[in-house]
Amino acid sequence: MAKIKVGIVGGTGYAGVELLRLLALHPGVTLQVITSRSESGLLVQDMFPNLRGYLNIEFSEPDVSALKQCDLVFFSTPNGIAMKMVPELIEAGVKVIDLAADFRIKDIKVWEKWYGMKHACPDYVEQAVYGLPEVNREAIKGARLIANPGCYPTAVQLGFLPLLENKLIKTDFLVADCKSGVSGAGRGANVATLLCEASESFKSYGVPGHRHLPEIKQCLESFSSDDKIDITFTPHLVPMIRGIHATLYGKITSDSVNVADLQTLFEKKYALEPFVDVLPAGSHPETRTVKGSNLCRIAIHQPQGSDTIVILSVIDNLVKGAAGQAVQNMNIAFGLDEKSGLNIVPLMP
Amino acid sequence: MAKIKVGIVGGTGYAGVELLRLLALHPGVTLQVITSRSESGLLVQDMFPNLRGYLNIEFSEPDVSALKQCDLVFFSTPNGIAMKMVPELIEAGVKVIDLAADFRIKDIKVWEKWYGMKHACPDYVEQAVYGLPEVNREAIKGARLIANPGCYPTAVQLGFLPLLENKLIKTDFLVADCKSGVSGAGRGANVATLLCEASESFKSYGVPGHRHLPEIKQCLESFSSDDKIDITFTPHLVPMIRGIHATLYGKITSDSVNVADLQTLFEKKYALEPFVDVLPAGSHPETRTVKGSNLCRIAIHQPQGSDTIVILSVIDNLVKGAAGQAVQNMNIAFGLDEKSGLNIVPLMP
């Protein structure tokens, strides 16, 4: 089979270098072009020396005509960039996977409020497929435009999904207490994410409101028969590079539910999923057990036999939370083996 | 005034070395004796070289007669040790502050269930004063036996206290999602807390049940008019040395409550407390801002104007969560300035 000709717009951030790591060894892909206005002319390996010997390509000026020669373009750009270029690429028959948030929120007004800008192509939002394969695999197969999910929303959805779609959990008071490694904050020069500021410390941020909240709400509501889900989402910054840990809380809807049933439910739900691993009863997943891989590992608890359920869900924010899920979506959209290029044993220790 | 003659039993763990750090510079104290069965004969500074030049004392065999010469004995031992020696010391007129859990839980059956042993002196549990100064200052003044609070319970109580005592929060579904630095797990040789296991990772532990849960419940119930509080407590391990961050969730009891009122309430409640700092509205406390100090810093949020309140409470688990609070209790019990020996600017960065 001919290799997929891939272009990348952006790619100088952490999701970008992770995408390059995965594509460099992907057997079904040729990287044709990678554009960056600021780094044009620089060899990719001079910015990311881990890629020395694996990639020999330089950043080039953004150029739509070059991107149109691709079968697929990934956008690994700040929010608000992809929406300006996507229509032209889609019309030219190029598939697009956007790792940013431009096409994730169906309600344009909500998007514009949280992202603080006017949307450039609302029509494309409508046709975009939300790229969570565990929910939308069939739609992804035929998609032209895929909105790659946010990192927190991925971990939260995979944890709540079996409970909500089976009406096992009350929707009036859910809590998603989430913790992310610092790479989630990006590769920009920023005092707050210096080693001397962010290591040996722990804090929350965005408690009054974080952009992943509307994405989480939209998705959870789509799983549920309830019109409205009341969820409190609190992100925290963990002094480590990679990993997200979502600790999810809710009340069961019926006293007859017990944790053994839930364990079985989760195991069945995800039995055929290549990248969701339901741990044995009683487990506490560690983020390091998914480091560098596309896996989500989940455990289910019912502390003290009470009516509160606690779900623990971990991913690598740069892989299942970004670049790996994007590759998974590409594999599905192009009819490749879904695990192609993603057959990676997590690096531990 | 004559200096307080102090003895320490144990002192080879992290709470122990922290207690030594604080006492070494405390103007009102003389360290008379420090006992350790395993390290008898070793100079303290040879185990803890940060103390070189500040302390010149060696560990000695546990010896009740030597301890009886003290005005005050701190127990910085594993659970179940203090209860065997305390009656004799108390009867000899020595005051005792136990940094372990032997005297924290009033219900002996509950204690015995969670700690997995028979209690050696239930009568002393009854007379022990729970050493959270913000709640029990007056009782501490006259106490002979002080049960120094656990680290998690300290952070959780100071966060929930103003809400519960004013009936502003529903008691049927509270969540305390707590995160601790690794020093909370102690100085024992243990694979799980090796740098290579615990760094660059994040996990929960003890989700089915953690010993601090009954302590938290007992205390929160004492603040509330409700008989029973339903709280889910989830501890997590943060890849850093020191610090606890408690993220506390609850529903307000009345729609008329708003975050500005709560801000005022907290500020008033803690205005005269030397070691509780209510941050300005909208703040996100970082654990590093209390590192090495006895402070608890608190922020109050009401995300999206919903009926959920989120309280953020940070302490240094080894100071306000252990040794510092013990010194604070000593100061109160002996009529010293409460801040004596605790006037420390947190080390940042």
Place this chain on the structure above:
Amino acid sequence: MAKIKVGIVGGTGYAGVELLRLLALHPGVTLQVITSRSESGLLVQDMFPNLRGYLNIEFSEPDVSALKQCDLVFFSTPNGIAMKMVPELIEAGVKVIDLAADFRIKDIKVWEKWYGMKHACPDYVEQAVYGLPEVNREAIKGARLIANPGCYPTAVQLGFLPLLENKLIKTDFLVADCKSGVSGAGRGANVATLLCEASESFKSYGVPGHRHLPEIKQCLESFSSDDKIDITFTPHLVPMIRGIHATLYGKITSDSVNVADLQTLFEKKYALEPFVDVLPAGSHPETRTVKGSNLCRIAIHQPQGSDTIVILSVIDNLVKGAAGQAVQNMNIAFGLDEKSGLNIVPLMP
């Protein structure tokens, strides 16, 4: 081609889990047996959850008859174990790669002095091939018994080799100031390598003498025409999991040597080596650029145009410094592509 039937003795340490990570995806290998006296009966994935879904094998009791069914046995054991089992395996026609030090030092007396025990099979030391492919590739091809090099010696040798074999550096005062991540200290329960002891700190250790010194001397002397090399080797512990950085110092033998010539020399020397990457002039290699990979990256400096040369050499201690080099040796010894199973892009960030 039939897959190589592989056995592992030990494998519960960090080199062991790394070997398992590499072998799990190696296309030419079947893992037949892994033995561990202490963990017999435990599923490997229950000790190392990163391997869930990639390996389905349990630790078994050490059993020479089972090991004799293998084509190759790796020893990933403490020093002194392999030497007791190797003769029987070799006589049975099994190839052996020892990741420990039992067969590295040719001078038995020296070995016995540094390792504090009597050697069980000196004859086998003689026939063992020291498994540094960049030096001994041909001998490795036919070897029955391969002594896999130490981590520090690998980084030091690859840095000094081109200088010594070309007599460009004086042998009377070499310095190897080396720094290792904490995984080099192993997975044993040990206070000194707890996160709370080893993070946020830096120290040297073994300055009076470290076991890798005689290995380094033996090897460097074999590269040189001088009988005796005077080298000071100082290992240090870096608060990170993986990585070795060797900073190597020596005086040039002739004023006519300059750094540009050395750059060319190194580039030519290693041009065909699949796992040695000579960086562009002026570079400072970071250990993270080889994390998880079998690469050694090297840079050459001549500060201030003086007669001192500074070589910077980095590896991942668990890969090129242990398990990866063992797989490389296996590939060579069995006639596979030398990069088989080692085609891994370093994980960064």
Place this chain on the structure above:
Amino acid sequence: MAKIKVGIVGGTGYAGVELLRLLALHPGVTLQVITSRSESGLLVQDMFPNLRGYLNIEFSEPDVSALKQCDLVFFSTPNGIAMKMVPELIEAGVKVIDLAADFRIKDIKVWEKWYGMKHACPDYVEQAVYGLPEVNREAIKGARLIANPGCYPTAVQLGFLPLLENKLIKTDFLVADCKSGVSGAGRGANVATLLCEASESFKSYGVPGHRHLPEIKQCLESFSSDDKIDITFTPHLVPMIRGIHATLYGKITSDSVNVADLQTLFEKKYALEPFVDVLPAGSHPETRTVKGSNLCRIAIHQPQGSDTIVILSVIDNLVKGAAGQAVQNMNIAFGLDEKSGLNIVPLMP
């Protein structure tokens, strides 16, 4: 005694916040003014929340007339700022301690080459006293202008001083292999010092030449009777916040020197020094044993009885390497107890 009226210029970097931490509790000091062009009007505690409750002052616009009201002004500014303001302050009778490098190098041409700018007041360089108390205590007592030493030079000098002044070490090939925590790189927004770039990695930097080299050479040459010292200085970045570890190498000048004599020599040399601690023979100092304190801890080794001496010297780069040494210099210059405000037990763990 009247308190010293202190002003600070700069103070928004890591040396600045450390100076504020020390001065906040210094019994002999009043902080009158702190200037910062960029942060004027901001409360200091809003930038550095560890200072909440300890300092109530805001940054103000740089204003020489306000600074002239002070007895002493600290410059905690980038290089090249102090030299523009110092003459006017000195002429007004204000003492100055410059934490930057403007007055450290006596040879103006050398300074201008390394710092890349023209010096604004060469005359003041001549009269400036280099503020290493262990060398220049008497001169500091009467100094009007004190050049506070660099962090690396402090650790290197204290290690080499006893050897050089006693001619015990050859000066033709010294090596100072130095390692610093990331705070040494400052608080500026910079990709290279982000947690995701600098943690879990180790690298050298500035191997071709670092600004602290001429400072080190000037000082070592002043200790020695040799005209010229040949030293190779290699700085490295350690993935931790605080601490410098200098590993120093040299050849002894006579075979009759042994490590026991050197141990005695160092102990005598530093016996009365309040902030230099010579460790027992055979020790390996850890940077964490000086964290937050003004101490330098030193150990002396002669590996394998060879003619190479290895000195290990650790400091906290922000304290003895910057702010603490500045306070020590202030105490000396104003006739206070040299330990005033510096009586701090290192924070460990």
